[in-house]
Amino acid sequence: MQLWLIPILPLIGFLLNGLFGKRLAKPVINAIAVGSVVLSFLWVVKTLNALGAFSGGLEETYKEHYYTWIQSGALNISVDFAIDRLTAVMLMVVTGVGALIHIYATGYMAHEGGYYRFFAYLNLFMFFMLILVLGANFLLLFVGWEGVGLCSYLLIGFYFLEKFATDAGNKAFIVNRIGDFGFSLAIFLVGFHFNSLDFGTVFAQIKGMPIEASAGIFTAISLLLLVGATGKSAQIPLYVWLPDAMAGPTPVSALIHAATMVTAGVYMIARTSQIYLHSPWALDIVAIVGLTTAFVAATIGLAQNDIKKVFAYSTVSQLGYMFVGLGVGAFSAGIFHLMTHAFFKALLFLGAGSVIHACSGEQDMRHMGGLRKYTPITMVTLLCGSLAIAGFPYLSGAASKDLILEAAYEHAPWMYWVGVFTAGMTAFYVFRAFFLTFFGEYKGKAAAGHGHGDHGHGHGEPHESPAVMWIPLAILAVLSVGGGFINIPHFLEPIFPLQEGEPARWLEYVATAAGLGGIAVAYLFYVVSPALPESLANSFRGVYNLIYNKYFVDEFYDAAVVEPVVDGSRQLLWRVGDVRLIDGLANGIGSTARGIGGILRRGQSGYIRSYAAWVLAGSILAIAYIGFIGASR
Amino acid sequence: MDALLFMIFAAIAVICGINLVVQTHPISSALSLVGVMGALAALYLLLGGEFIAAAQLVVYAGAIMVLFVFVIMLLNAGTEKKLTVRPLGKYLGAPLLLLFFGMMAYLIQRILPESSPVVFGAFQSGTAAEIGKSLFTVYLLPFEVTSVLILIAILGAIVLARKEVD
Amino acid sequence: MPLGPLPAAVPPSWYLTLSAILFALGVLGFLLRRNIITVFMSIELMLNAVNLSFITFSYMLKRVDGHIFSFFVMVVAAAEAAVGLAIILTVFKNRQTLEIDEVSTLKN
Numbered sequence: 075m076q077l078w079l080i081p082i083l084p085l086i087g088f089l090l091n092g093l094f095g096k097r098l099a100k101p102v103i104n105a106i107a108v109g110s111v112v113l114s115f116l117w118v119v120k121t122l123n124a125l126g127a128f129s130g131g132l133e134e135t136y137k138e139h140y141y142t143w144i145q146s147g148a149l150n151i152s153v154d155f156a157i158d159r160l161t162a163v164m165l166m167v168v169t170g171v172g173a174l175i176h177i178y179a180t181g182y183m184a185h186e187g188g189y190y191r192f193f194a195y196l197n198l199f200m201f202f203m204l205i206l207v208l209g210a211n212f213l214l215l216f217v218g219w220e221g222v223g224l225c226s227y228l229l230i231g232f233y234f235l236e237k238f239a240t241d242a243g244n245k246a247f248i249v250n251r252i253g254d255f256g257f258s259l260a261i262f263l264v265g266f267h268f269n270s271l272d273f274g275t276v277f278a279q280i281k282g283m284p285i286e287a288s289a290g291i292f293t294a295i296s297l298l299l300l301v302g303a304t305g306k307s308a309q310i311p312l313y314v315w316l317p318d319a320m321a322g323p324t325p326v327s328a329l330i331h332a333a334t335m336v337t338a339g340v341y342m343i344a345r346t347s348q349i350y351l352h353s354p355w356a357l358d359i360v361a362i363v364g365l366t367t368a369f370v371a372a373t374i375g376l377a378q379n380d381i382k383k384v385f386a387y388s389t390v391s392q393l394g395y396m397f398v399g400l401g402v403g404a405f406s407a408g409i410f411h412l413m414t415h416a417f418f419k420a421l422l423f424l425g426a427g428s429v430i431h432a433c434s435g436e437q438d439m440r441h442m443g444g445l446r447k448y449t450p451i452t453m454v455t456l457l458c459g460s461l462a463i464a465g466f467p468y469l470s471g472a473a474s475k476d477l478i479l480e481a482a483y484e485h486a487p488w489m490y491w492v493g494v495f496t497a498g499m500t501a502f503y504v505f506r507a508f509f510l511t512f513f514g515e516y517k518g519k520a521a522a523g524h525g526h527g528d529h530g531h532g533h534g535e536p537h538e539s540p541a542v543m544w545i546p547l548a549i550l551a552v553l554s555v556g557g558g559f560i561n562i563p564h565f566l567e568p569i570f571p572l573q574e575g576e577p578a579r580w581l582e583y584v585a586t587a588a589g590l591g592g593i594a595v596a597y598l599f600y601v602v603s604p605a606l607p608e609s610l611a612n613s614f615r616g617v618y619n620l621i622y623n624k625y626f627v628d629e630f631y632d633a634a635v636v637e638p639v640v641d642g643s644r645q646l647l648w649r650v651g652d653v654r655l656i657d658g659l660a661n662g663i664g665s666t667a668r669g670i671g672g673i674l675r676r677g678q679s680g681y682i683r684s685y686a687a688w689v690l691a692g693s694i695l696a697i698a699y700i701g702f703i704g705a706s707r
Numbered sequence: 708m709d710a711l712l713f714m715i716f717a718a719i720a721v722i723c724g725i726n727l728v729v730q731t732h733p734i735s736s737a738l739s740l741v742g743v744m745g746a747l748a749a750l751y752l753l754l755g756g757e758f759i760a761a762a763q764l765v766v767y768a769g770a771i772m773v774l775f776v777f778v779i780m781l782l783n784a785g786t787e788k789k790l791t792v793r794p795l796g797k798y799l800g801a802p803l804l805l806l807f808f809g810m811m812a813y814l815i816q817r818i819l820p821e822s823s824p825v826v827f828g829a830f831q832s833g834t835a836a837e838i839g840k841s842l843f844t845v846y847l848l849p850f851e852v853t854s855v856l857i858l859i860a861i862l863g864a865i866v867l868a869r870k871e872v873d
Numbered sequence: 874m875p876l877g878p879l880p881a882a883v884p885p886s887w888y889l890t891l892s893a894i895l896f897a898l899g900v901l902g903f904l905l906r907r908n909i910i911t912v913f914m915s916i917e918l919m920l921n922a923v924n925l926s927f928i929t930f931s932y933m934l935k936r937v938d939g940h941i942f943s944f945f946v947m948v949v950a951a952a953e954a955a956v957g958l959a960i961i962l963t964v965f966k967n968r969q970t971l972e973i974d975e976v977s978t979l980k981n
Contacts, residue, residue, distance in 0.1 A: 682912075686903050687803070694807050701814040709882040717891050724895050724918060728902040733910045740914050743895070747921055750888065754932045759943050763924075766947055771917070771954045778958045779910055782965050804897050804904075811893040815886050822933050824882030832937045838944065841937050853948050860952035867959035 075121055077138045077155040077208060080165070083114040084200035091197065095190025107193035108176045111200055115169035127162045133568050134158070135274065137210055144213075148269045156210035156273065159566050163409060164207040164341055167416045171333045172200050174546040178424050179325035181542035182431060192232060192323070199225035203334050207341065212261045212271040215342065219257065219306065222335045223250045229330060230322040242318035249315040253305015260298035264349075267291055277348040285352050295349055296356030299342065300363070307339030307393050309367045314628055316390055320382040324427030327382060332389050332419035337412045340396045344405050347570065351403075361401025361485070365492055368394030370625070372499040376506070377611075377622040380437050381426045384507045388463070389419055391500060395478055398493060404481035406563035406570040411474035414462065417557050418471055421459035421550035422504075428452040428543055429511055432536040439507060444516040448536040451544045453512045458551035460508045464501035465589030472586065473558030479585050480577040490581065494588045501592025509600035709827050712753060720746035733779045737772060744768040755830025758838050888929040895922035909961050909971050913954075920950050 087110030095103055125132045135158040144151040157165070176196065183192055199222055206218025224247075231243030261271065268276045286292045303309070308316040308331075319331050330336070343350065343360065350357050368391045375387035392415050399408030430437055432449050446453045462471035475497060483490035516536065538544070563572060599607045611618040620626075723742035730736045744767050751760035823829075842850055899922060902915030924943045931939025965971060 683904055686900075690803055690807065690900055690904070694803065694810065697807075697810060697814070701810065701818070713883050713887065717887075720891065721894055721898075724898040727911075727914060727918060728898055728905065733908055733914075736911050736914055740917060743918060744921060747925055750891075750925060751928050754888070754928050756928045756931070756940050756943070759924075759928060759940050762944065762947060766951060767917075767921070771951055774954060774958060775910065775914065775917075778961065782910075782962070782971065801901075804901055807900070808893055808897045811896075812890055815889045815893070819886050819889070822885055824884050825888065825932065826882050830932045830935065832935070833931075833940055837937045838940055841941055842944070845938075846941050849945060853945060857948065857952050860955050864955045864959040867956070867963050 075124060075136070075138060076117075077121065077157065078140065079117050080114050080121070080155075080169070081201050081204035081208065083110045083117065084197040084204065086110060087197035088194050088201060091190050092194035095194060098190065100184075100189060103190050103193055104180045107197055108173070108180060110197055111169065111173045111176045114200065114204070115173045118165045118169050121157070122162050122165070125157065125162075127159065132157070132159055132162060137274070149265060149271070151211055151213050151271050153214065154210035154272070155208040157208070158569060160341075160344060160409065160569055161207055163413060163562060163566070164337075165204070167337075167413050168200070168203055168207060168334050171416050171420050171550075172203075172329060174549055175325050175329045175333070175420060175424065178328075178427075178543050178546040179323075181540050182325055182427055183323060186323070188232065192229075195225055195228045195232070196325075196329070199229065199330060199335070203338070206338055210273055212264060212273070212276075215345070216254075216257065216261060219302075219338060219342075220254065222330070222338060223247060223254070223306070226250070226319070226330050226335055229326040230319045232322055232326065236321070238318075239321040242315070242321040246315040246319050249312050250305045253302045253312050256298045256301025256305070257303075260295050260302065263291065263295050263298065267295075273345065280348045280352060283352060285354065290353070292349055292353035293356050296346075296353045297359065299346060299349070300356065300360055303339030303343055303397075304363065305339075306342075307336050307397070308390050309339070309363050309394060309397060310370065313367060313371070313390050314631060317383055317386045317624070320380070320386050324382065324423060324430060327386070328420045328423035328427070331386065332423050333416035336389060336393055337396070337416065340393065340400065340408060340412050343397075343400050344409055344570075347400075347405050350400075357401050357403065359401070361398050361482075361489065364394040364397025364399075364401055365482075365489055365496075366394070367391070368398065368496045369492055369499075372496045372503065373621050374624050375503040376499060377618060378503075379440055381429065381439050381442075381507055381511065382423070382437055384439075384503055385419070385422050385426060388422075388500065388504065389415075391496065392419065392463070395475060395493070395496075398482055398489065399478040402478075402481045402485035402489070404478060404573075406566040406572070407474065407477035407481055409566060409570075410562040411478055413560070413562060414470035414474045414554070414557050417550055418459040418462035418554040421455060421547060421554050422463065424543075424547055424550065425452055425456040425459060428539040428547065429456075431539055431543070434536075439510040441517050442511045443514040444512070445536055446512040448516075449512075449538045451538060452547065455544070455547040455551040456508060456512075458554050460504045462554040462557075463504050464593055465497055465586060467586050468558060470554050470557030472589070474562075476582050476585055477563065480581050481573075483581055484573070484577065494585050497585055498588035498592040501589040502596045505593045505596035506600055509596060513601050514604065709753060709825060712827075713750070713825070716746040716749045716753075719743075720750070734776070737775050737779060740775075741768050741772050744772065753827050754825060754833075755828070756833040758833060758835045885929050885933050889926060892922045892926040892929065895919075895925070907972050909964070913957055913961070917950065917954070920946060 087106050090106050091098070091103055098106075122128060122132070125136055135156050137154055137156040140153040140155070142150065142152040176193075179192070179196065183189060186192065202218045202221025202225060204218070206215055206222060209215040209218055227243045227247040230246050231240045233239045264276060265271050268279050270276055270279075280292075301312075305312040316331055316336070320327055322330075350360070371387045371391035371394060375384050375391065378384045378387060392411070396408045396411050396415070399405070399411055428449065429442065429445060429452060432445060432452070433442055436442065458469075462469040465472040465475050479490055479493045479497070482493055539547075563570075599610075623629075720743050723739040723746065726739040727736045727743070730739065744763060748760045748763045748768070751757075751763060896919055899915045899917075899919035902918065903912055906912050906915065924946055927939040927943045927946070929939075931937065931943075961971070
C-alpha cells in the first residue's frame with residue numbers, strides 16, 4: 075500500500091525547495107511545494123479507497139512494517155505506519171486542509187522575502203505531522219511531535235529580523251518542551267510497564283486490565299500525557315505561546331496553529347483512549363482542564379483588538395472544547411470537532427489573512443471596517459466560517475459542538491452550562507470581529523497609500539485577494555457549511571463505541587440559542603450602537619483591564635518562572651559553576667603543570683656532572699628494585 | 708695458583724683505578740688506565756677468554772688508549788689546578804657510591820648460585836674459533852650493524868675534526 | 874666470602890665484586906674530575922668493568938655469548954672514543970678550555 079509515500083512526498087518537497095530553492099523560479103517552487111502536498115493528499119485518498127474506508131471497510135488497523143529501529147532487551151521499537159479509522163480522519167484533514175493552505179500561501183507570500191524557505195519549512199511540517207499521525211508506536215508519534223514543534227519554531231520566527239517574532243518562536247518551543255518532558259516521562263512509564271511502545275501491543279495488554287479506582291499507573295501515564303497535550307494543544311497552563319505565535323505569517327497560523335499541529339494533543343489523547351478509559355479520574359481532569367481553558371480563553375478573546383489574536387484565543391478555546399469532549403468520554407465527538415474546527419478555523423485565519431492583505435498589513439480591527447464594499451468574497455466566506463463557529467444550526471460547528479455539549483451534560487450538568495455560556499461568548503467575539511471588520515466605515519490608513527506590518531507593499535484602497543487566495547477560502551467555506559453532515563462519530567464507531575440513547579432535544583436548542591444570542595449581542599454592540607462597548611468597558615474598567623491584559627498570565631509566568639531561572643542561571647550556574655568550578659579546574663591544571671615544570675626545571679642545570687649524579691641515583695634505584703623487590707629476589 | 712694470580716692482578720687493577728681518579732695530570736691517568744686494561748686482560752685469560760684478552764690488549768690498550776694519549780698531547784692539557792669538588796658532589800656523591808657498591812656486593816653474595824671456583828682452563832669455549840662461529844651465525848645481524856656503526860663513527864670523527872672550509 | 878688460608882682458586886663472585894669496585898671507581902672519577910679527558914677515561918674504566926662482568930658470567934654459564942657481548946662493547950667503545958675525542962677537540966677549539974664546568978651555557 076506504500077504508506078510511506080504519504081509523508082515522504084512532502085519531505086521531498088522540503089529537500090528540493092530547501093536545497094535548491096534559492097535558484098528556482100517562483101512557479102517552480104510553487105509547483106514543488108503545493109504539488110507535493112496535493113500528491114500526498116491524492117495518495118491518501120487512493121490508499122483509503124483501496125482499504126475500503128469510504129465504503130465501510132477498514133474495521134481493523136492496517137499496519138505496514140518498515141524496519142526495526144531500536145532493539146534493546148525486551149524493548150523492540152520499529153518504524154511502523156498504521157492506518158485505522160481515526161488515522162484516516164486525521165490524514166484527510168491534515169493533507170486536505172494542508173493542501174488548500176499551501177495553495178493560499180502561494181498568493182499570500184508572493185511578495186515576501188525567503189519565499190522558498192517558507193515553503194520548505196511548510197513541507198517539512200507536513201512531513202512531521204504525517205509521521206505523527208501515521209506512527210504506530212509512541213516513539214514515532216513523539217518524533218513527529220518534536221518535529222512539528224521544531225517547524226512551528228522555524229515558522230513562527232520566519233520573520234527572524236523582528237525580535238518579537240524570534241521571541242515568540244523561542245517561547246513556543248520552550249513551553250512546548252515543558253510539555254514534551256511530561257510526554258517523555260509518560261513514554262518511559264509505558265515502555266517500562268508494558269515492555270513495548272507499540273500501540274497495538276500496549277492497548278491489547280491494557281484491554282484486559284481493571285479500571286483504576288484511585289491513583290495508579292494509568293493515572294500517572296494519563297496525567298503525564300496530558301501535560302504533553304497541554305503544551306502542544308495550548309491548554310492551561312501551557313497555552314501562553316499560542317497568542318504570541320501569531321507573529322508568524324498568517325498561513326502558518328492557519329495551518330499549524332489552527333488546523334493541524336495544535337490538534338496533535340487531541341489526537342494523542344484520542345489515540346491513547348484505552349489508557350484514559352482505565353483512569354476515570356484522569357479523564358475528569360482532562361475535561362476540567364479543557365473546560366477551564368475554553369472559558370478563560372473565550373473571555374480574553376472578548377477584548378482583543380488584533381484580529382489574529384482574537385482567532386488565536388478562539389483556537390485555544392475551541393481546543394478546550396475538544397478536550398472536554400475527550401474528557402467526558404465522547405472521544406469521537408472530540409475528533410469530530412477537531413475536523414470541523416480545522417475547516418472553519420483555517421477558513422477564519424485565511425480569511426483574516428485576506429483581510430490583512432486587503433488592508434496592506436493592518437491587523438488592528440479598530441482600523442478596519444466597511445470592508446464589505448471592497449472584499450465581498452472574503453466577507454461571504456468569513457461569514458460562513460463565523461456562523462459555523464458560532465454554532466448556527468446545521469452547520470459543521472454546531473453539529474460537533476452540540477455533540478460535545480450533550481455528552482458533557484450526561485457526564486456532569488454544570489459542565490454543560492459552562493460550555494453553553496462559552497459558546498455564547500464564542501459567537502459574540504467572532505461576530506464582533508466580523509462586524510468590526512466588514513461593517514461601518516473604513517477607518518484604515520491604506521487609503522493614504524502606505525502599508526506596513528507583515529505585508530510589504532502599499533496599495534491604494536483595500537482590494538480583494540487574488541483567485542489563488544479566495545478559491546481555497548471558498549472550498550473551506552463549503553466544508554464549514556457542509557462538514558457537519560460527514561458523520562464522523564458513526565465512522566469512528568469501531569474505535570470509539572457510541573453511547574446508547576438519544577440525548578434530550580432541549581440541550582441542542584439551548585446551545586443554539588446561546589450562539590444566536592451571542593450573534594445578536596455582537597450585532598447590537600457593533601452595528602446598531604457602536605458607542606455601547608466603550609461605555610460598557612468604562613463601567614467595568616477593572617474587569618475589562620483584566621481580560622484585556624490576558625489576566626496578566628504572561629507577566630505572572632515571567633516573574634514566577636522565567637526571571638528566577640534566568641537569574642539562577644546567571645548567579646549560580648554561570649558565576650559559580652562555570653567560572654569558578656570548571657574554569658578554575660581547567661586553569662588550575664594548567665597552572666599546576668607550570669608549577670611542577672618550574673620545579674623540574676632546576677634539574678636541567680647544564681652541569682654534566684650533576685646529570686651523572688642523577689644517572690647514578692636512578693640506576694641505584696633500579697638496581698635496588700630489581701635486586702630486592704623484583705625479579706631476582 | 709689461580710687464586711694468587713687473581714689477587715695480584717686484581718690488586719693491580721684496583722690500584723691503577725684509584726690512581727686514575729686521583730692523579731692530576733691527564734697523562735698519568737691515561738697510563739693508569741693502560742695498567743688497568745693490562746690487568747684485566749690477564750684476568751680474562753684466567754676466565755678462559757683468550758680471544759677477548761688479546762682483543763683487549765690490541766684494541767683497547769693498543770689503539771684506544773694511544774688515541775687518548777695523542778689527544779692529550781695534542782691539546783696540551785695541563786695539570787688540573789686542584790681537585791675541586793662541588794659541595795653537592797662531595798656530600799652526595801660519596802655516600803651514593805658507597806651505597807651503590809654495598810648494594811652490589813650484597814646482591815652478588817646473596818643472589819648468585821653456588822658455583823665452582825675459577826680454574827684456569829675450565830672454560831674452553833673462549834677460543835677464536837668458537838667466537839667466530841657464534842659471531843657469524845647467531846649474532847650475524849649485530850655484527851653487520853656494528854660495522855655500519857663504525858662507519859658512521861669514522862664519518863663523524865672526520866666531519867668534526869676537519870678544518871673549517873673558508 | 875671465606876677468609877683464612879688462601880684457597881687454591883677463587884669463586885667467580887670475587888670477580889664480580891672486583892668488577893663492581895672498578896665500576897664504582899669509574900663513577901667516582903666521572904663525578905669528581907674536572908678535566909673532560911679524564912672524565913672520558915673514567916667512562917672507559919666503567920666499560921672495562923662491565924666487560925669483566927660479562928666474561929665472568931660467560932664462564933659461570935659455560936656459554937660463549939658473554940664473550941660476544943664483550944666484543945661488541947669493545948667495538949662500540951672504540952667508536953665512541955673516536956667520536957667523543959673529536960667532539961672534545963671541537964669544544965677545545967671553540968672554548969679554549971677543557972674544564973667540564975665551563976662548557977655549560979644552559980642557564981639555570
